[in-house]
Amino acid sequence: MQASFFCTNGYNSREALGHPGWPTPPALYQSKIGLQSLNVALEQAKLADELGFDWVSCSEHHYTPLLQTPNAAVFAGALSQVVRKAKIAVLGPLVSMNNPVRIAEELAMLDQLSSGRLVVLFLRGTPNEFLAYDTNPDETRSRTQEASILIIRALTEPQPFGWEGRHYRFRTVSVWPGPIQRPHPPMYYSGNSFESATFAAAHRLGLGVSFYPPHRVAQLVGYYKQECAKHGWEPSPDQLLYRCFAAVGEDDREADALKAAFLGMRSAVESLMQGRGAALPPPPQSQVGLGLGELRFCGNPYTLVKQVTDFHEATGVGVIDFGFAGEPMKSIRLFGTEVLPRIRRIGARVSQPSELAAAAAG
Amino acid sequence: MSAATQNADGQVVTFTERFVQVEGMRIRYLEAGQGNPVVVLHGEGGLTWSPLNSLLASQFRVIALEIPDFGHSPAKARPQPLRDLARTPAEAVAALGLEHYGLVSTAASASLALWQAIDLPQRVDALVLISPIAFLPDGWTAPSGYVRDPELERRLGDVKVATLVLLGTKDNVLPAETGRLYVEQLPNCYYALVYDAGHVIEAERPEALFAAVRDFLEQRETFVVSRKNTIINP
Numbered sequence: 001m002q003a004s005f006f007c008t009n010g011y012n013s014r015e016a017l018g019h020p021g022w023p024t025p026p027a028l029y030q031s032k033i034g035l036q037s038l039n040v041a042l043e044q045a046k047l048a049d050e051l052g053f054d055w056v057s058c059s060e061h062h063y064t065p066l067l068q069t070p071n072a073a074v075f076a077g078a079l080s081q082v083v084r085k086a087k088i089a090v091l092g093p094l095v096s097m098n099n100p101v102r103i104a105e106e107l108a109m110l111d112q113l114s115s116g117r118l119v120v121l122f123l124r125g126t127p128n129e130f131l132a133y134d135t136n137p138d139e140t141r142s143r144t145q146e147a148s149i150l151i152i153r154a155l156t157e158p159q160p161f162g163w164e165g166r167h168y169r170f171r172t173v174s175v176w177p178g179p180i181q182r183p184h185p186p187m188y189y190s191g192n193s194f195e196s197a198t199f200a201a202a203h204r205l206g207l208g209v210s211f212y213p214p215h216r217v218a219q220l221v222g223y224y225k226q227e228c229a230k231h232g233w234e235p236s237p238d239q240l241l242y243r244c245f246a247a248v249g250e251d252d253r254e255a256d257a258l259k260a261a262f263l264g265m266r267s268a269v270e271s272l273m274q275g276r277g278a279a280l281p282p283p284p285q286s287q288v289g290l291g292l293g294e295l296r297f298c299g300n301p302y303t304l305v306k307q308v309t310d311f312h313e314a315t316g317v318g319v320i321d322f323g324f325a326g327e328p329m330k331s332i333r334l335f336g337t338e339v340l341p342r343i344r345r346i347g348a349r350v351s352q353p354s355e356l357a358a359a360a361a362g
Numbered sequence: 363m364s365a366a367t368q369n370a371d372g373q374v375v376t377f378t379e380r381f382v383q384v385e386g387m388r389i390r391y392l393e394a395g396q397g398n399p400v401v402v403l404h405g406e407g408g409l410t411w412s413p414l415n416s417l418l419a420s421q422f423r424v425i426a427l428e429i430p431d432f433g434h435s436p437a438k439a440r441p442q443p444l445r446d447l448a449r450t451p452a453e454a455v456a457a458l459g460l461e462h463y464g465l466v467s468t469a470a471s472a473s474l475a476l477w478q479a480i481d482l483p484q485r486v487d488a489l490v491l492i493s494p495i496a497f498l499p500d501g502w503t504a505p506s507g508y509v510r511d512p513e514l515e516r517r518l519g520d521v522k523v524a525t526l527v528l529l530g531t532k533d534n535v536l537p538a539e540t541g542r543l544y545v546e547q548l549p550n551c552y553y554a555l556v557y558d559a560g561h562v563i564e565a566e567r568p569e570a571l572f573a574a575v576r577d578f579l580e581q582r583e584t585f586v587v588s589r590k591n592t593i594i595n596p
Contacts, residue, residue: 159542162554171586
């Protein structure tokens, strides 16, 4: 099992986070707090790296103090300079609403900046975000699919080429610099629906599921694996990614306090679908319990190890991207020292038999 | 015989069946449209109704020639080099009085089109190769209709005319990557991928194919420049 630290770069102000509805007015932004928040986020990322987290992740979100990363590539560029060992996971760019060639160029640069440590997931975006760049929400699924194929092609094609798509036309694509990892960095596709899982399987992309409860994740992963088999391949555990929020305390009482504080912040997450965000219907996943704003794992370090173990056994997921509730520096330290070493071997028997054999021999 | 078809804009395009006498053979061709002449060489399916031809006929004078050995046109004596086979459509076009023209080929007729571009560079203004099967990547299984022509492979550097190669991203007859081989071999070659199309691009994405072919025939090298108007309101 691999662990990723989801570095949200949240803006540290109750006033801004408490603003009802989306978007949050720029008037609430104070540069001193913004800068301070950014520095804290970079410190968190650095600490997670030092403690052995496998990935440090970020993702594109707009017009909200919850995640100050409207351009995930810019933030990932900064991460690449403070995170020295962990992979830099851009999970991900909102490919439905950006120029795919530009995304390919940014990803190639990030792979270069991180000396070949980039991981990427192609995201469609939550409905409120389609308002940011005036994107037709009805087109976002097909835009995401086409853009993803184009990005991969742009990163792998050695000669200038043109693209006659449904949504995109480029007569000259010739990405420079190229990626460090060949043929391209590890890639995932947002897999919160069966349609997305089908697409990911057909294009040999890893699957990234977010927030859903374990039974739903298991359903999606099972379906995805079946689709992969139809296309003649089998995903490895580290191609199964899950993003969620977690709270880890020294003991159960502290964990409960973190949980209470997190649930108090839930309104900030829910506010994304309010205000102008309510102009669009919420994602259909909400009908089956998306789980955005829920704590998937919560407890003392030993409880967390048990929960993560159970989750892996139920779903087969091999990488979990943790967003930490409460005071992230403390949670990162506690997780990194007490939980991470104990979940490292989870799934090893299934996913890395050679490593186990080597460990046994050693 | 005339055949009326509708193009994507709903306009009725009428192709007229005609014949031209070349090298003692009666070569069939279909003609429609007005404007700069475009000669089209068909693929394995022969000279049949083509959505691309119909679309092209809305802006060009389209002459779709039947290659010897296909349909109503008589077979040439076999075996013969592809270069000789390429001479017949070239002579047919000359007999029609066309001094220069855009040349469009599909699949296996790419070899004939390439030879025409090599032997008659003064006549071919622009060359479009759709899903071309003139040569293949190493190790790739040869599809139906493919005849390897080592002499042509040696002469690809002599194709000076602006050339556009188009391949579908879902082509399962030859990999889309084939396009890059043409860019590497031909001195003035562009290649474009038509998203979500298989080997028969015009069957799946005729409008996308037409847009690229039209722009290239009209503008050649400058087809890479976008003139799309993005002003919402003046």
